Amino acid sequence: QVQLVESGGGLVQAGGSLRLSCAASGRAFSNYTIGWFRQAPGKEREFVLGRSWSADITYYSTFAKGRFSISRDNAKNTVYLQMNSLKPEDTAAYYCAAKSGGIYGNPRMYDYWGQGTQVTVSS
Secondary structure (H helix, E strand, C coil), X not given: CEEXXXXXXXXXXXXXXXXXXXXXXXXXXXXXXXXXXXXXCCCCCEEEEEEECCCCEEEECCCCCCCEEEEEEHHHCEEXXXXXXXXXXXXXXXXXXXXXXXXXXXXHHCCEECCCEEEEEEC
């Protein structure tokens, strides 16, 4: 079991940056594949990016590639989503999720979820 808590969301102007945190309690992140997802009002939850540290692979959605990145601090058992060059269309609630095994873009494949953190990008 792992519990996830996101933080770091907020209001930012277009072109700005935010770093979201996903703190885990329970098992270490190294045992899991981590995915970041987002959900805007009235829309389905969509895959942002995912990282398998055991396989050393990161998959990016088209909109995230070149702007978003993932990292972790093992000492803090925390994963980060760095978001640069933010656009108004990036406005959404952002969620981190964990699973065993490979990276999938389907949120139903993930076993553990945080509560989400809101990101609002103003134009």
